[in-house]
Amino acid sequence: MKIHEYQAKEILRKFGVAVPRGYLAVTPLEAQGAARQLGGGLTVVKAQIHAGGRGKGGGVKVARTPEDARRLAEVMLGMTLRTPQTGPEGQEVRKVYVEEGCRIAREMYLGMTLDRETGRITVMASTAGGVDIEQVAREHPEKIIRVAVDPLTGLLPYQARKLAFALGLVGDTVGAFVRFATGLYTAYVATDATLAEINPLVITEEGAILALDAKLNFDDNALYRHPDVAALRDPGEEDPKETQAKEHDLSYIALDGDIGCMVNGAGLAMATMDVIQLCGGRPANFLDVGGGADEAKVAVAFKIILQDPAVKAVLVNIFGGIMKCDVIANGIVAAGRQIGFKVPVVVRLQGTNVELGKEILASSGLAITPADDLGDAARKAVAAARGPETGASA
Numbered sequence: 001m002k003i004h005e006y007q008a009k010e011i012l013r014k015f016g017v018a019v020p021r022g023y024l025a026v027t028p029l030e031a032q033g034a035a036r037q038l039g040g041g042l043t044v045v046k047a048q049i050h051a052g053g054r055g056k057g058g059g060v061k062v063a064r065t066p067e068d069a070r071r072l073a074e075v076m077l078g079m080t081l082r083t084p085q086t087g088p089e090g091q092e093v094r095k096v097y098v099e100e101g102c103r104i105a106r107e108m109y110l111g112m113t114l115d116r117e118t119g120r121i122t123v124m125a126s127t128a129g130g131v132d133i134e135q136v137a138r139e140h141p142e143k144i145i146r147v148a149v150d151p152l153t154g155l156l157p158y159q160a161r162k163l164a165f166a167l168g169l170v171g172d173t174v175g176a177f178v179r180f181a182t183g184l185y186t187a188y189v190a191t192d193a194t195l196a197e198i199n200p201l202v203i204t205e206e207g208a209i210l211a212l213d214a215k216l217n218f219d220d221n222a223l224y225r226h227p228d229v230a231a232l233r234d235p236g237e238e239d240p241k242e243t244q245a246k247e248h249d250l251s252y253i254a255l256d257g258d259i260g261c262m263v264n265g266a267g268l269a270m271a272t273m274d275v276i277q278l279c280g281g282r283p284a285n286f287l288d289v290g291g292g293a294d295e296a297k298v299a300v301a302f303k304i305i306l307q308d309p310a311v312k313a314v315l316v317n318i319f320g321g322i323m324k325c326d327v328i329a330n331g332i333v334a335a336g337r338q339i340g341f342k343v344p345v346v347v348r349l350q351g352t353n354v355e356l357g358k359e360i361l362a363s364s365g366l367a368i369t370p371a372d373d374l375g376d377a378a379r380k381a382v383a384a385a386r387g388p389e390t391g392a393s394a
Contacts, residue, residue: 001218002050003232006097008214011229015187017180019211022099024048031073034098035066042101045072047093050237052199052215053083053132059093062101069098084132087256094236102210107200108167109133110181112149112188120148121188123155123181125163129200155185169203176209191229192222241285241304248300250289257282259381260305260314260343262298264289264323272317275374281382284311289323298331303339313344315381317374320351329357336366344369344384348377 009019023034035043043066047059054060059081063069073096082090107129115122125145128136136143145166147159160178169177180201188196195217202212223230235243245252251266255273259281263269266288273283285308289301305314318328332347348371349357361368369384371377 001220001223001230001233002237003216003218003229004048004050004095004097004234004237005046005214006048007232008216009211011191011216012184012187012211012214015183015190017183017187017211018176018209019214020100020102022097024095025073025098026077026095028070028073028077031096031098032066032070035063035069038098038100040066043069044099044101045069045076046097046099047076047079047081048095048097049081049086049091049093050234051081051083051085051091053085054081057081057083057086057090059083063098072096073098091237102202102208102212103205104202104212105205105207106203107212108202109136109197109199110163110184110201111195111197111199112185113195115148118148120151121185123147123149123159123163123185125167127167129202133197133199149185154189155182157182173203173207173209176207180209180211187216191216191226192219193217194219241307244300245287245304248297250287250297250301250304252288252301252304253286254308255283255285256310257284258310258312258385260284260287260308260311261317262287262289262301262305262314263317264319264328268317268319272315272374272378275378276315276382279375279378279382281378281385284308289328295327295331295334298328299335299338302332302335306339306342311343313346313381313385314341315377316345316347316349317377318347318349318351318357320349320353320357324353325349325351325357326353326360329360332368333360333364333366336364336368341366341368344381344387346371346377346381346384348372348374 006024013019025031025034043063045061045063047054061072063072076093076096079093080090081093109126109129112123126143128143149155160181164174164177184196193216197215198211200212202210239254242252259276261272261283263272269286269288276283346369369380
């Protein structure tokens, strides 16, 4: 789960991480009032969306007076902000964060996430602050310093000092950085975060270390332990299809391809997408219906997939274990009769009750293309997405 910058900073503040003062605004007048509360001087008006690169798209502007803050908010609120992370469709700005300005001496980067190869949280730091860390990794990998943290000890002071020295910090800023990094690590672990990113982390001309921007992502599976974090969810920032999938306990992630996928099991879903790519196609989504899905859930899954106008074909790949093939087949038939299949549907079934499942599909009267194995299914789905029959009613 993602949250906004202002929400991330509120969480970090509770763990002793230094962040600038700021106030949320949803109207231009509120932005003006926020700037006044911050002293009426230099402030920064920031669009709040679940994407990075906001400054490049015009979503971060400096205001010199409260009136400037109001005028900037008038422009930002309601605008469609496009950044490298939003894609060309962009995201609508519904709120802004008005934050006190500061005099920046240096910009750096500090982040942490789980390194699955080592099974440990890895802390990353770089002197290239204010730049997309992916760009730094591609062009200047030597500028990224990494420290793996032992889960039994947590981030130790000497490890934080090592990062500080690698960043070229001296004097009192070393101790300030150690406190900052330790607080960020504590917040990461305590909230079951999957990503904590401060970019840029700045040293002010007065020598203070501040999180000028902050990003926190959380493990959805751990939210039951953190109702306060779960309450920060903003459905308006999510893909409506992903929101609908969560309501029905489906694992769905929208992608940019044209072949819809419905699979049971995350590993099989990943393999299905790989084989589609191998056959020259592009998956439109990741969708795992899980091992305990019933006919109703399968029908909902189909509806979600077909809501994507980019989908030109659907590939259903089911290995029946706990999930029986006849249940999947009945769900597919129910979906087809409720909403109609306006794109070709390719189905590969294998496992428990597979023959019964195939019989249900064959006798349904729906235009469903059977497949013998995953390779056969992927080839047929790719051909269907490219073929002249795409878009025809089934």
